[in-house]
Amino acid sequence: MKERREDIRRIEEALVRHHRGADPGEIPPFLAQKVVMRLREDWERREAPPINGSRLSGMVWRFTLVTCLIAVLLAAWGISHDLQSQLQLAEFMMDDATEIEWVQEFGML
């Protein structure tokens, strides 16, 4: 590298001079207008209620929360009304006392 130091220095200097003297070129026509259009799109996106995404996701979580709450309340109600036996609880939750095979399968009956 040492023997080429002067060559490198000259090329480097020429590149620096070129960069500093470079003409940035004509500003593209309607540049500001295009920027404004993109900004407007961004504003409108922010103002419009999102169809998907965060709002839908929020609804799903709210639904999940309410479902869990109902399950807990039903369980509490069942216990408070002396639904101690597993059969009664199963009947209540399955809403059909005759469909008890599944309950038997799990040894609840």
Add this chain to the structure above:
Amino acid sequence: MLEAVKDGPGDWEIIARVRDGNPEAFETLVHRYAALVFRIASRHVPGDHAEDVVQDAFLEAFRSLGSYSRKAPFGHWLSRIAVRSCYNFWRSRRGSAETPLSDLSEESEDWMNRVMAASSREAFEAESARKEASELLSHAMRELSPKDRMVLALVHLEGHSVQEAADLLGWTAISVKVRAHRSRTKMRKSILKLLEARRRET
């Protein structure tokens, strides 16, 4: 780098309007500073991408307007965002295919010879202005990381001080100083590689 404030309401007055819920007021700032941001972008990214970077910079400025304080003029604040948008451009292109050494045109290789052989200052300056220099510069910077590239451009090519470059990029002065040295060494090695390849061919 910064233009004088034009006629009409002051920047701060416009910003206050935007903050008060009138986003359309920001359009005045776009018209006022589009040329400044374009000049910054066209110095740091290829010409056909400068417009996209300008749009990104204004979008970022609009979204970050809440964090703007009057510590610095709006133009300076916007310049910093523009420089960082250029850095983000290179970061997003990281890993794209590099052009091999042989892709450098014959004209650019000849240009190096003419620069080295230029006997007068006038001849040297005339060569510096030629478009081949642009190709060679892009080639020499191609192997630099986005951070090194930005530091090299700001400190060595544009002549900003380390502190100014650190301020524009939002990095520490120490980090910029280290990168300035490293990036310049890398560029010199890149030029040396081209010279050696040229010598082997002849």
